[in-house]
Amino acid sequence: MAVTIPSIPKGTRDFLPEEMARRNYIFDTIREVYSLYGFMQIETPAMENLSTLMGKYGEEGDKLLFKILNSGDFLSKVPQDELSAASSGKLLRKISEKGLRYDLTVPFARFVVQYRDKLKFPFRRYQIQPVWRADRPQKGRYREFFQCDADMVGSDSLLCEVDFVNILDEVFSRLGIRVDIRINNRKILAGMAEAVGAEDKITDMTTAIDKLDKIGLENVNAELEEKGFSKESIAKLQPILALSGDNTEKMDGLRQVLSASETGTKGLEEMRTLFGLLKNTPLVNNLTLDLTLARGLNYYTGTILEVRALDVQIGSIAGGGRYDNLTGVFGMPGLSGVGISFGADRIYDVLNQLDLYPSDAQSKVRIIFLNLGEKEAAVSMGYLQQLRKAGIACEIYPDAAKFKKQMSYCNDRNVPFVGIVGESELAENVVSVKNMATGEQQKLGIGQITDLLSV
Amino acid sequence: MAVTIPSIPKGTRDFLPEEMARRNYIFDTIREVYSLYGFMQIETPAMENLSTLMGKYGEEGDKLLFKILNSGDFLSKVPQDELSAASSGKLLRKISEKGLRYDLTVPFARFVVQYRDKLKFPFRRYQIQPVWRADRPQKGRYREFFQCDADMVGSDSLLCEVDFVNILDEVFSRLGIRVDIRINNRKILAGMAEAVGAEDKITDMTTAIDKLDKIGLENVNAELEEKGFSKESIAKLQPILALSGDNTEKMDGLRQVLSASETGTKGLEEMRTLFGLLKNTPLVNNLTLDLTLARGLNYYTGTILEVRALDVQIGSIAGGGRYDNLTGVFGMPGLSGVGISFGADRIYDVLNQLDLYPSDAQSKVRIIFLNLGEKEAAVSMGYLQQLRKAGIACEIYPDAAKFKKQMSYCNDRNVPFVGIVGESELAENVVSVKNMATGEQQKLGIGQITDLLSV
Numbered sequence: 001m002a003v004t005i006p007s008i009p010k011g012t013r014d015f016l017p018e019e020m021a022r023r024n025y026i027f028d029t030i031r032e033v034y035s036l037y038g039f040m041q042i043e044t045p046a047m048e049n050l051s052t053l054m055g056k057y058g059e060e061g062d063k064l065l066f067k068i069l070n071s072g073d074f075l076s077k078v079p080q081d082e083l084s085a086a087s088s089g090k091l092l093r094k095i096s097e098k099g100l101r102y103d104l105t106v107p108f109a110r111f112v113v114q115y116r117d118k119l120k121f122p123f124r125r126y127q128i129q130p131v132w133r134a135d136r137p138q139k140g141r142y143r144e145f146f147q148c149d150a151d152m153v154g155s156d157s158l159l160c161e162v163d164f165v166n167i168l169d170e171v172f173s174r175l176g177i178r179v180d181i182r183i184n185n186r187k188i189l190a191g192m193a194e195a196v197g198a199e200d201k202i203t204d205m206t207t208a209i210d211k212l213d214k215i216g217l218e219n220v221n222a223e224l225e226e227k228g229f230s231k232e233s234i235a236k237l238q239p240i241l242a243l244s245g246d247n248t249e250k251m252d253g254l255r256q257v258l259s260a261s262e263t264g265t266k267g268l269e270e271m272r273t274l275f276g277l278l279k280n281t282p283l284v285n286n287l288t289l290d291l292t293l294a295r296g297l298n299y300y301t302g303t304i305l306e307v308r309a310l311d312v313q314i315g316s317i318a319g320g321g322r323y324d325n326l327t328g329v330f331g332m333p334g335l336s337g338v339g340i341s342f343g344a345d346r347i348y349d350v351l352n353q354l355d356l357y358p359s360d361a362q363s364k365v366r367i368i369f370l371n372l373g374e375k376e377a378a379v380s381m382g383y384l385q386q387l388r389k390a391g392i393a394c395e396i397y398p399d400a401a402k403f404k405k406q407m408s409y410c411n412d413r414n415v416p417f418v419g420i421v422g423e424s425e426l427a428e429n430v431v432s433v434k435n436m437a438t439g440e441q442q443k444l445g446i447g448q449i450t451d452l453l454s455v
Numbered sequence: 456m457a458v459t460i461p462s463i464p465k466g467t468r469d470f471l472p473e474e475m476a477r478r479n480y481i482f483d484t485i486r487e488v489y490s491l492y493g494f495m496q497i498e499t500p501a502m503e504n505l506s507t508l509m510g511k512y513g514e515e516g517d518k519l520l521f522k523i524l525n526s527g528d529f530l531s532k533v534p535q536d537e538l539s540a541a542s543s544g545k546l547l548r549k550i551s552e553k554g555l556r557y558d559l560t561v562p563f564a565r566f567v568v569q570y571r572d573k574l575k576f577p578f579r580r581y582q583i584q585p586v587w588r589a590d591r592p593q594k595g596r597y598r599e600f601f602q603c604d605a606d607m608v609g610s611d612s613l614l615c616e617v618d619f620v621n622i623l624d625e626v627f628s629r630l631g632i633r634v635d636i637r638i639n640n641r642k643i644l645a646g647m648a649e650a651v652g653a654e655d656k657i658t659d660m661t662t663a664i665d666k667l668d669k670i671g672l673e674n675v676n677a678e679l680e681e682k683g684f685s686k687e688s689i690a691k692l693q694p695i696l697a698l699s700g701d702n703t704e705k706m707d708g709l710r711q712v713l714s715a716s717e718t719g720t721k722g723l724e725e726m727r728t729l730f731g732l733l734k735n736t737p738l739v740n741n742l743t744l745d746l747t748l749a750r751g752l753n754y755y756t757g758t759i760l761e762v763r764a765l766d767v768q769i770g771s772i773a774g775g776g777r778y779d780n781l782t783g784v785f786g787m788p789g790l791s792g793v794g795i796s797f798g799a800d801r802i803y804d805v806l807n808q809l810d811l812y813p814s815d816a817q818s819k820v821r822i823i824f825l826n827l828g829e830k831e832a833a834v835s836m837g838y839l840q841q842l843r844k845a846g847i848a849c850e851i852y853p854d855a856a857k858f859k860k861q862m863s864y865c866n867d868r869n870v871p872f873v874g875i876v877g878e879s880e881l882a883e884n885v886v887s888v889k890n891m892a893t894g895e896q897q898k899l900g901i902g903q904i905t906d907l908l909s910v
Binding site: 005006007008009012013014015016017020021024035036037038040041042043044045046047048049052063064066067068069071072073074075076080083084087088091092095096097098100110111113114115118119120122124125130132134143144152155156157159160162163166170276277280281282330331364365368371377378379381382384385388391392393394395396397398399409412413 | 460461464467468469470472475476492493496497498499502504507518519522523524526527529531538539542543546547550551552553555565566568569570573575577579580587589599610611612614615617618621731732735736737785819820823826833834836837839840846847848849850851852853854864868
């Protein structure tokens with residue numbers, strides 16, 4: 001066999017033990033909080049039928065799907081004239097029937113419809129799995145990355161939103177990341193568009209005002225004008241964009257603005273109810289009504305949520321919203337729900353930048369025994385088994401290598417303690433335990449070591 | 456958009472909450488035990504370059520790889536004449552450069568070579584990820600399934616084998632599955648072949664005697680004769696196959712048989728040392744020297760391990776062995792190691808058949824609050840937050856639906872307790888807590904509920 005120089009496809013990643021421990025810390029935190037709120041984990045296969053995936057993410061999305069070649073002699077069913085036509089698009093349909101999942105939402109919609117008779121609604125599910133996109137790889141954008149979604153489907157109740165706001169708050173509190181949770185409502189945005197007489201231009205309006213923070217009011221107005229908003233519309237929008245104060249003050253200000261719009265009034269009412277309900281479950285982080293927030297506008301129909309880190313400039317690190325037709329495309333219309341998603345890769349970067357990982361997210365091994373010879377190692381193996389029975393992760397250097405080499409391995413592994421069993425320790429039935437932080441060394445019986453490391 | 460009837464590709468599976476909880480129970484058990492022994496988790500991407508995968512699993516394996524179509528206009532670089540030739544094999548190389556991983560071993564070998572300067576050897580890694588094979592789907596054989604591998608590379612020491620035998624024993628003890636752990640050594644098999652004068656026929660020999668349990672001695676001998684073994688060879692093999700008694704007796708019996716073979720004697724010595732070392736770490740399950748065990752013969756070079764469930768007929772549920780050239784094909788020769796792998800799907804079936812899942816592997820939610828109205832729900836949300844702060848998973852039915860509908864949901868979710876906050880409970884600052892197993896109902900303050908459910 002020829003020697004291959006090893007590498008992985010661009011845009012994909014290997015996770016070494018230290019990175020993996022840190023990622024598990026994030027996933028475990030999210031998983032624990034989801035579970036506390038009654039969400040149940042599901043998994044779907046990496047491959048979905050292309051008929052499930054195609055047409056769900058727009059034309060661009062179709063191109064970004066990774067397609068799987070049919071197995072076996074994949075050309076056998078392709079007529080010669082179609083082959084000669086050399087059209088990738090037409091040939092594709094003949095040689096590929098499966099693709100890798102592009103997100104967790106479409107597979108979840110497919111799942112809900114497929115098992116509609118088995119699931120109990122309202123259904124709370126979470127799902128943490130990789131997705132694949134044939135995007136051009138760049139810094140922070142990968143072709144394989146994990147999504148961490150939770151959705152609650154089959155209920156219109158704003159209590160669902162309360163749970164999700166609390167989950168966002170709780171996860172970031174646990175991770176030690178200070179955040180601003182921003183909230184808006186698609187119906188309020190619709191009301192705003194109505195109020196300024198631009199009902200049909202809601203997308204243009206939200207796209208423009210979404211940039212308020214970045215480009216400033218003057219440029220937003222210029223963009224609106226460019227998109228065909230009348231001077232009158234733009235003038236009417238100014239007091240809305242100028243609304244300030246706390247959430248209650250903003251809602252009070254909105255009341256009159258939206259009074260003529262039924263949808264807008266409904267949205268405002270939902271927002272008031274939600275803020276009222278949230279008084280029962282105090283948050284650690286700020287929840288801010290942000291009228292410029294328009295995330296996923298074409299998909300969301302009610303509440304919109306987005307989370308930003310306060311101490312790192314990195315964009316949104318979590319988000320979500322309410323939708324009212326998750327499964328229509330699979331023949332089950334009118335299923336309403338709310339969902340959120342955590343951006344694990346960005347959260348990983350934030351934790352790294354702020355150095356917020358707990359020390360035990362790295363090495364779980366508490367003690368490594370050196371190997372000073374056959375007899376010593378044999379006795380050590382018995383000690384190790386006792387430690388493990390007490391739930392203490394430990395190991396022995398497998399070879400009776402030079403002392404220095406073994407100690408260097410222990411240093412690299414970053415363990416708090418090293419156990420040494422030599423001739424004298426054998427005779428005394430003890431282990432010399434070296435504290436790697438202080439350099440102190442003491443002789444202890446295995447029971448004492450168990451106590452020491454169980455702390 | 457047209458309505459699609461939802462389904463998934465054949466040979467793949469969705470995991471619903473209950474199945475998922477059971478699978479997590481298995482994976483978590485394996486993960487915990489691996490961690491106790493110092494193994495560190497890594498992950499590799501689902502997609503590998505085809506240059507990494509092809510030629511590693513034999514001709515048949517190459518066919519069973521799922522290949523990914525190059526993205527974009529994948530035909531653009533294919534000359535017209537090659538297209539017209541309509542050869543799937545030739546076209547493949549032009550339109551596909553990536554494949555889904557087929558196992559965890561080849562990606563791990565690639566990983567070790569790629570990061571050889573970053574890793575500390577001896578390196579203990581574990582990896583639990585799905586693999587994909589375009590096999591014909593059938594009962595118990597899937598196109599996507601999980602492997603749970605642990606390997607220790609960079610050491611010749613038999614202490615590694617001791618760890619793996621202990622890990623196998625510990626995992627199945629924790630799962631409550633009674634097993635027989637069988638052990639053999641490739642060098643002993645080589646010695647047997649030498650001893651009967653059929654050095655060059657070791658594969659034929661092991662393939663035949665591997666069937667001893669199933670087809671009986673007579674048929675094994677017939678197969679050996681068919682494969683060209685001389686009558687003398689077959690006669691010499693009989694006393695070896697007839698070796699009985701405990702492990703020590705078998706090893707004693709082997710000593711003379713293998714005395715003329717250097718390799719065989721070495722293998723026997725390894726086996727004796729290993730059994731000696733294992734005296735320091737007593738096992739719960741039986742470890743049996745099985746001279747007919749020949750799993751992965753072409754790959755393993757020393758110890759061979761296999762685990763079978765005692766109470767279910769299902770074949771091997773875990774196995775592994777020592778190899779001495781994991782990474783040669785990637786340009787790093789001579790790297791020795793030992794590895795094992797758990798068959799998660801079969802273990803899942805065994806646990807189901809023996810009904811061995813702990814009850815908390817199913818629902819973690821301890822209490823569901825009914826929703827009897829706006830005010831009642833709002834107060835309940837506060838209670839729920841207090842319970843969650845105490846680590847108790849809980850939820851509220853989001854809609855103020857009919858009592859019967861809500862109770863039926865609680866029944867389906869299989870929760871131990873239901874919390875009821877109605878008008879009288881509101882007035883008294885209590886919750887009526889119904890024990891779903893006994894039907895008993897009592898009024899409790901939220902502090903009392905926390906105590907009740909923290910047990």
